Every structure is written in structure tokens, then in C-alpha cells.
Amino acid sequence: MTQNHDRGTDPALAVAGEHGAQGRTTLVTTKAQLRARRAEMVGTVAAVFTMGALHEGHLTLIARARELADHVILSVFVNPLQFGPGEDFEAYPRVLEEDLALVDGHVDLVFAPSTAQMYPVLPPTVSVTAGRAGTILEGADRPGHFDGVVTVVTKLLQLTDPHLTVFGRKDAQQLAIIQSLVSDLDLPVRIEPVEIQREPTGLARSSRNAYLTDSGREQALALSRTLAAVEAAAPSRGAIQAALTDALTRAEIEWSYALALDPTTLEEIGPDHRGEVLVALAGRVEGTRLLDAAVVVATAP
Numbered sequence: 001m002t003q004n005h006d007r008g009t010d011p012a013l014a015v016a017g018e019h020g021a022q023g024r025t026t027l028v029t030t031k032a033q034l035r036a037r038r039a040e041m042v043g044t045v046a047a048v049f050t051m052g053a054l055h056e057g058h059l060t061l062i063a064r065a066r067e068l069a070d071h072v073i074l075s076v077f078v079n080p081l082q083f084g085p086g087e088d089f090e091a092y093p094r095v096l097e098e099d100l101a102l103v104d105g106h107v108d109l110v111f112a113p114s115t116a117q118m119y120p121v122l123p124p125t126v127s128v129t130a131g132r133a134g135t136i137l138e139g140a141d142r143p144g145h146f147d148g149v150v151t152v153v154t155k156l157l158q159l160t161d162p163h164l165t166v167f168g169r170k171d172a173q174q175l176a177i178i179q180s181l182v183s184d185l186d187l188p189v190r191i192e193p194v195e196i197q198r199e200p201t202g203l204a205r206s207s208r209n210a211y212l213t214d215s216g217r218e219q220a221l222a223l224s225r226t227l228a229a230v231e232a233a234a235p236s237r238g239a240i241q242a243a244l245t246d247a248l249t250r251a252e253i254e255w256s257y258a259l260a261l262d263p264t265t266l267e268e269i270g271p272d273h274r275g276e277v278l279v280a281l282a283g284r285v286e287g288t289r290l291l292d293a294a295v296v297v298a299t300a301p
């Protein structure tokens with residue numbers, strides 16, 4: 001694929017090459033260019049936010065966004081605010097050329113700003129906090145991570161002004177926190193959760209699965225088996241809890257947690273809870289951290 005560097009008066013780059021019936025994808029790197037292109041869009045707009053290094057999971061989000069809206073804006077931005085001191089922000093893969101080749105013709109616009117473009121002042125003077133929900137589960141070992149996520153998502157929503165945005169259900173905590181961000185701050189956007197993609201074995205698709213040996217992949221099935229047991233146990237709240245407690249006794253996985261949570265607050269639910277339950281699982285197999293999740297409904301003791 002070649003790139004068209006003939007910018008004319010518009011500094012946005014057209015991602016050139018073989019374009020399908022969907023038309024051309026345009027790359028913009030500044031907020032001003034994004035706003036100008038966004039203003040030209042007629043009809044509904046879906047946004048897909050990523051940190052790049054795109055894989056099949058991202059393509060599923062883009063495909064869903066395309067089903068739901070007339071135009072799709074993809075952001076590619078490695079957000080420094082969501083990396084802790086021990087997490088290597090500098091080493092995060094940045095492969096914009098490859099990302100553009102993957103999405104060319106499948107999204108209308110790619111917004112790939114520099115850090116200075118997104119954060120003229122870093123850290124920003126004013127930021128958004130995820131509250132207690134950001135300090136538990138995945139947030140317990142990553143202080144500030146979810147505050148960084150909600151701050152950048154708020155900015156990206158402001159900049160892309162979409163009718164809807166898609167997030168995968170596998171990062172269940174991120175999805176729940178972003179749903180609270182939108183409802184608590186009355187942001188005018190619809191969040192569209194996208195179902196977890198699974199391999200034929202039931203294993204949730206993840207780029208991290210590549211680190212697993214055949215036997216590791218077999219062990220990792222304990223996650224999807226646990227969800228199957230929980231789904232079979234619903235709608236009994238007691239039976240759901242029993243399935244989770246039973247899972248934790250099994251040693252295929254070095255469990256971090258297997259919890260029945262309130263889908264909004266992410267607090268553990270009590271035995272009297274009735275309604276939706278977010279079942280969140282996390283653990284390590286062969287040193288690789290894996291997540292899985294499902295929403296079930298409890299209507300009985």
C-alpha cells in the first residue's frame with residue numbers, strides 16, 4: 001500500500017491503495033482536522049477507540065460499528081495517562097502503517113494524534129476519575145489506570161462527537177466504568193457492547209492466547225467452563241455462587257478472582273441480589289493473565 005502525500009490544501013492524508021466499495025479512509029492527526037472531517041459527515045457516526053496494534057478483536061468492533069452507523073471514526077492513540085510507572089508506555093507497540101493497511105476502506109476516518117496534540121499539558125490540570133470502581137479488580141494493581149481511560153475516552157467522545165461507540169464485553173470492568181461515565185456525566189452517546197468472540201473450544205479470543213502452549217490453552221478453558229456452569233446455574237443466585245466457589249478450588253488456573261458483581265458499581269452482590277449479575281473471571285495460565293466475563297440474571301435464591 002502506498003500513501004498519498006499530495007495533501008493539497010487539506011493536511012489530512014488519504015490512505016491510498018486498493019479501495020473497496022466503502023470508499024477511502026482518511027488519516028488525520030490533529031484535532032482541527034478531525035473536527036473539519038467530522039463536520040462533513042452526514043448521517044450517523046460510530047466511534048471505535050483503540051491504542052493501535054490492531055488485531056481481530058478490533059476488526060470485530062469496527063465491523064459492528066459499520067453495521068450500526070453510516071460513518072466510522074477510528075482513533076489510534078497510546079494514552080500515557082493509563083500507564084502506571086511500572087508499565088512500559090514507551091515499549092507499547094506503535095505500528096500505524098500496519099493499522100492503516102488493516103482498516104483501509106473499512107472506516108471513514110482514522111484519528112491518530114501525537115501525545116502533545118492530545119495533551120498540550122501533561123498530566124492535564126483537570127481530569128476525570130473512575131471513582132471506587134476504578135480501584136478494584138483490574139484496577140487494584142494498576143492505580144490510576146481507569147482514571148486515565150475515562151479521561152481519554154471523555155476527550156475522544158468530545159472530539160469525535162459520535163452517536164454511538166462500541167466496546168468489547170471482555171474488558172468488562174472498562175465497559176462498566178465507561179457506561180457509568182456516560183450515564184453519570186450525561187454524555188450524549190450510546191454505548192454498544194460487543195459480545196466476546198470465542199474460539200470453537202469456547203476460549204475467549206485474545207492476542208494473549210498466542211503466549212499459551214497447547215496444554216495452556218486446554219487449562220485456560222477453565223474460564224469458559226466456569227461461565228458455562230454459571231449460566232447453567234442461573235437464575236438461582238445461590239447456585240451461581242456455588243459454581244464460582246467450585247471453580248476457585250480447581251487448579252488449572254492461578255485465579256485472581258471469580259466474582260458475581262453488580263454490573264454498574266462492580267461491587268460484589270449479596271445472596272439477596274435479584275437482577276443482572278456480571279460474572280467476572282481473571283487468572284493466570286503459564287504466566288499469562290486472562291480475563292473472561294458474562295452477564296446472567298438472578299431471579300431466585
Ligand code: PAF
Nearest residue numbers: 049050051079149152153
Ligand atoms: O481499550 C483500550 O484499548 C483503551 O483502554 C482505550 C479505550 C482505547 C482508551 O485508551
